[in-house]
Amino acid sequence: MPNDVKPADPRVETLLARMTVEEKVGQLGMFADMVRPFAPDVNPEANVRNAGEVLEQVRAGRVGALFNGVGAVQGREIQRVAVEESRLGIPVLLAADVIHGMRTVFPIPLGEAASFEPALAERTARATAVEATAAGLHWTFAPAVDIARDQRWGRGAEGAGEDTVLGSAFAAARVRGFQGGDLRAADSLLATPKHFVAYGAVAAGMDYNYVEISEGTLHDVHLPPFKAALDAGALAVMTAFNDINGVPASANHALLTGLLREQWQFPGLVVSDYTADMELVAHGYAEDDRDATRRAFGAGMDMSMQSGFYAAHLPALVESGEVPMAALDEAVRRVLSVKAAIGLFDDPYRSLDPARESDTSHLAAHEALARDAARRSIVLLRNEGGVLPLRRDARIALVGPFARDTDNIEGCWTLFGDRSRYVALEAGLRAALPAGATASLEVVDGCSMEEAIDGGIEAAVAAARRAEVVVLALGEPQRYSGEAQSRTRITLPPVQQALAEAVAATGTPLVVLLRNGRALALEGAVRDAAAILVTWFLGSQTGHAVADVLFGDYSPSGRLPVSFPHDSGQQPFFYNHPRTGRPETPDMSEFKARWREYPNTALYPFGHGLGYAPVEYGPTVVSAPVIAPDGVLEAWATVSNRGTRAVEEVVQLYVHDRVGSRVRPVRELKDFRKIVMQPGESREVRFHLQAAQLAFTRADGRFGVEPGRFDAWVAPSATAGTPAGFTLA
Incomplete structure (x- = not known):
């Protein structure tokens, strides 16, 4: 418009x-x-x-x-x-x-960006506008x-x-x-x-x-x-x-x-x-x-x-x-x-x-949208041994300070949310279980957000030993992110980390639910959990949305809009950093761009995320070896669902300019597409890359393209894929 x-x-x-x-x-x-x-x-x-x-x-x-x-x-x-x-x-x-909802609260914008679905954000903003304008x-x-x-x-x-x-x-x-x-x-x-x-x-x-x-x-x-x-x-x-x-x-x-x-x-x-x-x-x-x-x-x-x-x-x-x-x-x-x-x-x-303002006829539709937006925002970082999705007849221990909490569900800058409609994790999981199976869900806080609870860790450990799987609900208190909430260490509060270590020591498989308003540096038992889900601050329908993903009613389709580092000290860290004259490569000595403690990589890179079926990418192919300054190049790869469940895959197009008048980023996202893939389906996913998309602010201060060699990747994240080369004439 x-x-x-x-x-x-x-x-x-x-x-x-x-x-x-x-x-x-x-x-x-x-x-x-x-x-x-x-x-x-x-x-x-x-x-x-x-x-x-x-x-x-x-x-x-x-x-x-x-x-x-x-x-x-x-x-x-x-x-x-x-x-x-x-x-x-x-x-x-x-x-x-x-910002992200009026009476109905949608995921924080960073979380919603993890959907890689701008059309979803348009829908939640539209619903927000309906409610906000009704309120004057x-x-x-x-x-x-x-x-x-x-x-x-x-x-x-x-x-x-x-x-x-x-x-x-x-x-x-x-x-x-x-x-x-x-x-x-x-x-x-x-x-x-x-x-x-x-x-x-x-x-x-x-x-x-x-x-x-x-x-x-x-x-x-x-x-x-x-x-x-x-x-x-x-x-x-x-x-x-x-x-x-x-x-x-x-x-x-x-x-x-x-x-x-x-x-x-x-x-x-x-x-x-x-x-x-x-x-x-x-x-x-x-x-x-x-x-x-x-x-x-x-x-x-x-x-x-x-x-x-x-x-x-x-x-x-x-x-x-x-x-x-x-x-x-x-x-x-x-x-x-x-x-x-x-x-x-x-x-x-x-x-x-x-x-x-008093008309509530829109609420059911907005709550359905909030639930869908929330589950589309969830990112599955890790799923070792296929611990997810959970069986509904499994003995589950829901442990952690976010298990029953509704005070930390909105995220920052939610001023007018209808708190009476917020769905906690426990409520969402119980609603997803058959009537006779709710007794198989045991809920223990373990600790508060930042403080220990007398006997809390002991109760959590006991529940973990009785369970077949532990769902560990950890994260940042809501007030840790938003305006005036800068942090020097982007880690979990120490008491929550201690809870995770104690529960992990039982040997019961661990599914970590992270509630957060930024990328986190994961440590110890949290980093090494069998499964990790990034659930951000998801808004009104948090409990139902998380349950949809945990029990497999929805295969997670979110991807990281921010890089998760190995350590807080890597900040600022972003995937599209400029190249350095001493990049970290296997054939170099110790005198290279890295830290003593960690490689110059992300623990989980921008664009990363898993679904409930393995997806395989073929090599990137380009339509021509040369693109004209006003031309268009096609880039594609064959993407295959190798599993037995339908998944939504975010296919991403990256480009690297090998030589420029200013040092160029190692990769830059140029396009993305979210597709639904049925079990066993293979599809050729094509992107049209215009030469104008290769423009940047050059050393002379003017914005434009420069001729030279480029690499293109059609890949599932900012560090994956096999590139294809082309030349801009």
Whole structure:
């Protein structure tokens, strides 16, 4: 869906001509919605107002948008005050952080990316939009499209992983899902790709930290998902907290104006992240609050969230001439044009229907979708001896702090989930067992998330000895990932590792269920378990989805969107790293690119995942030895299901540029396809590789292709497959 803001909308120009400077500035302010039930504890307090003060500001025309409050009835009252009691009657945008579900919670975005199904993300975003707009919202601060190559960074949970092609596909899909086919529809939710830009590249994986990055990496890795989201129709962009090579992203004229507006011709609005303009002072980039306002606005930030800086300082900056009136008018024009584009001038009470909010007819379909999305997000890392799927008549010990837990089911940035509908692991497994077999499931916590329980390990060991198989539910507490949750060691809490070691010592086969918001460095008994399933934070239907996979009602089809390292100290680690002059190869001495303790490899690479049948790949074949600069090459391999069960296989196309004017990555994902394969079926899976897909930011700073030799792999992961060579003429 193309962007359809119409800056020349006559209503916008008429309003602009009538507005005072204060009213113009008012349209550029976004504040916490204290009128409606508000999501608490999601941001530090700044410029806090009570409900009466908020409504008075709306009445005075000093508010462009409110955020993180919900409810159709009180939302109508906010809009009534804006439309009927303010001088100009301009409606307010009502926004919230609705990231991966509203009342129905879907898998965290990183988990959903493991499905390698952008169409699935489009469906869950669509369902989210239906529920969010019914609750009185027009706008969401999602999707997060940051590429996360360092798993210490907690906000990787909100994106699609370490790869740009995968991330771009999911960025576009989520925008399409949130916004739907008609921005004016009552169930269309305005999308906001964030955080612009390179937030996932913060140094040492520490949230809010600085970013030192080359222009080539910025343009080839971190910017493409934003471009994909904008091309899909997004009309808002949120700035990042970090600086980029010394210039804060929220006051970066080259990016917000030069690239976004002038080069990409983005017609929508740019909104700050929470108080990002205020933080220019702490950065040491602005002298004081007034200077921060001048720099942020001058760079191209249209709307200020929560700081109040624009209201406090923009009028005087306009009066002094430091901010031209024409620049103020242009920013207001963009905000008003977005309001017009989503239909607020035609129907100010759009998405504020109490009857629709109370309608629950969609819940069954959304829960079915949540269950399907969750099981499609699960990744089977290991399945030694075919311990999975489990027999329903087996004696099972479900052990671990996540066995009965529902407090750590949502994942980060879930503000409005209906907790009464969350399905714990125990409930899911019991529901999947025949009525007479539920006694064969014994449940023991063993420990809490981070602390020991008196007698807990002893009880877990006893249960393991009575069982034929142990399902060990371990992972990160929910608060370990998300904003401000950077970690130095991406391992399990020590008490959980101790539980795993004790249970493993019984000799009973171990199936580990990992609940996590990032790649983890697995150790000891967890690493060596017979079977390992990555179950992320799967949302409302967690228990049912995991049971579907454990008992074989669904063959796991997820693949890793992030590399699992051998050790935390490998971070940042990502599969598509540049080549080095001393690569780790068998014929080299110890003076090579590796660590003393570990090889320069992943424990489980990007793209890895297993199903319940072995899949075999033949060698990669290409259609021609040479491809023209504007040509297309076919690459294919024969993929065969050698098992007795149907499986879904994610077939991946990788390319390596052997010689470039800048050192090229060892491999780069160029395409992927998920296919269903029946038992014994063989299929030739073909990809069309356009020469343009081989382009990169060259040493001269220009984006384009370079002639030379390439390798192509059609493979099940970033480290598998047999390559075929070709030449770009």
